Amino acid sequence: GxxxxxxxxxxxxxxxxxxxxxxxxxxxxxxxxxxxxxxxxxxxxxxxxxxxxxxxxxxxxxxxxxxxxxxxxxxxxxxxxxxxxxxxxxxxxxxxxxxxxxxxxxxxxxxxxxxxxxxxxxxxxxxxxxxxxxxxxxxxxxxxxxxxxQSSVIAPLAIDRALSIQPGLKRAAVFYAQDDAYSTAETTIFQTALKQKGLDPVTVQRTQLNDQDFQNQISAALREKPDLIVLSLQAVDGGNLIRQLRELGYKGLIVAGNGMNTPNIYPICQKYCDGLLIAQAYSPELDxxxxxxxxxxxxxxxxxxxxxxxxxxxxxxxxxxxxxxxxxxxxxxxxxxxxxxxxxxxxxxxxxxxxxxxxxxxxxTPEGEVVQSQFFVAQVRMDPGGRSGRFALLK
Ligand code: PYR
Missing domain, CATH: 3.40.50.2300 (Response regulator)
Known part of the structure; x- marks a missing residue:
């Protein structure tokens, strides 16, 4: 210059x-x-x-x-x-x-x-x-x-799976972290998928990534007597929320999105991670x-x-x-x-x-979006004691 x-x-x-x-x-x-x-x-x-x-x-x-x-x-x-x-x-x-x-x-x-x-x-x-x-x-x-x-091709699969496990589901409660781009994008997709299946959410609860205590949102959600909970949260906030949800008495199915898709959630939600449904873009069984x-x-x-x-x-x-x-x-x-x-x-x-x-x-695609043909849904199975577990692919 x-x-x-x-x-x-x-x-x-x-x-x-x-x-x-x-x-x-x-x-x-x-x-x-x-x-x-x-x-x-x-x-x-x-x-x-x-x-x-x-x-x-x-x-x-x-x-x-x-x-x-x-x-x-x-x-x-x-x-x-x-x-x-x-x-x-x-x-x-x-x-x-x-x-x-x-x-x-x-x-x-x-x-x-x-x-x-x-x-x-x-x-x-x-x-x-x-x-x-x-x-x-x-x-x-x-x-x-x-x-x-992207969430739109994968997240809804876990909702389909929840409905095949429990066809009578009626009352979905949704949680998402409002200060995170992944969580806000995914919850929109989850909510649309729920509506398309006649499961209009009975409540949508907003949290923040750095929240540690979710008692207010959980109490508000449980008042609506949900039979399905759908989470778009990252691993740490999501793991803590699941633990508190179970401690406060929720017994139904939980679907989570990609933010909880890591075995590193085990030390956070421990035995309460058990049963969590998450769609997968990878199968270890692919031959x-x-x-x-x-x-x-x-x-x-x-x-x-x-x-x-x-x-x-x-x-x-x-x-x-x-x-x-x-x-x-x-x-x-x-x-x-x-x-x-x-x-x-x-x-x-x-x-x-x-x-x-x-x-x-x-x-x-010319835009740079991945084109992939196979997706799966896993259910988290925790070992007795809740220290370790696995993502079991559902057939
Ligand atoms: C994302 O940030 O896009 C995740 O899937 C966690």
């Missing part, structure tokens, strides 16, 4: 700083591997998701590099913790983009994605979201895609080479446990980026390209592909 005089000095500085930190026009730096970044919630309330996701990324990285990396050059993954809020996600996205990554996996929460994805979109950096389920994520822009099925390889790697790393959906989705996100990079590099070598050109070509390649993943075969 040139000096524009005293009055616009600040503007000049900002422009200069912008140029100095944006590596997009530089040749892509492939020394030490092909650089990709991930941004996960490893601290704060959403760390319960980030823990599941981190191992998925580690296993996908191992798998890619065990298969020759990106045509002989290893895939190099830099992981940053976003915390569980928007400023953390914005800062981690910016750091990774300035570091020169070709693509990003993340962020964990939809609430964070609506804040951080526009940064990647502006900077021309492909994003593959591993766990954002709110309506409208890929619509943020060309560079934004996801492998996590395909891609899922068998993933299962084997997970069980070797974790000693026999069953992979959570969030682990399979995070694995898939990095798998997609790795396979798209292999194809792109064969067609149009990464070496010698500018970072900006390689990022754009990579996004086109991601959207064009079909991928054999642990989630089954997936591809993308």
């Amino acid at each position: 040139r000096l524009l005089g005293v009055g616009t000095g600040l503007l000049t500085l900002t422009l200069l700083a912008g140029c100095a930190t944006d590596p997009g026009s530089q040749p892509l730096d492939l020394a030490g591997g092909v650089p990709v970044g991930a941004v996960l919630a490893l601290t704060g309330n959403a760390n319960v998701y980030g823990q599941d996701q981190k191992i998925g990324l580690e296993l996908a990285l191992q798998h890619r590099n065990g298969a020759g990396g990106i045509n002989g050059n290893p895939l190099k993954l830099a992981l940053e913790d976003s915390g569980s809020d928007e400023p953390g996600a914005n800062a981690a996205f910016t750091l990774q983009i300035n570091r020169g990554v070709l693509a990003l996996v993340g962020p964990t929460l939809s609430q964070q994605a609506f804040s951080a994805d526009p940064i990647a979109q502006r900077r021309g950096v492909p994003v593959v979201a591993p766990s954002n389920t709110a309506t409208g994520i890929p619509e943020i822009g060309f560079f934004i895609s996801r492998v996590s099925a 395909t080479p891609a899922n068998t390889a993933f299962l084997k790697a997970f069980q070797a790393a974790k000693g026999g446990a069953i992979p959570p959906q969030l682990t399979a989705q995070a694995y898939t996100a990095l798998q997609v980026i790795g396979e798209a990079l292999v194809r792109l590099d064969k067609r149009q070598p990464l070496k010698g390209a500018t970072l900006a050109d390689a990022r754009k070509a990579l996004m086109e390649e991601i959207l064009a592909g079909t991928y054999a993943t642990p989630l089954g075969e997936i591809r993308f």
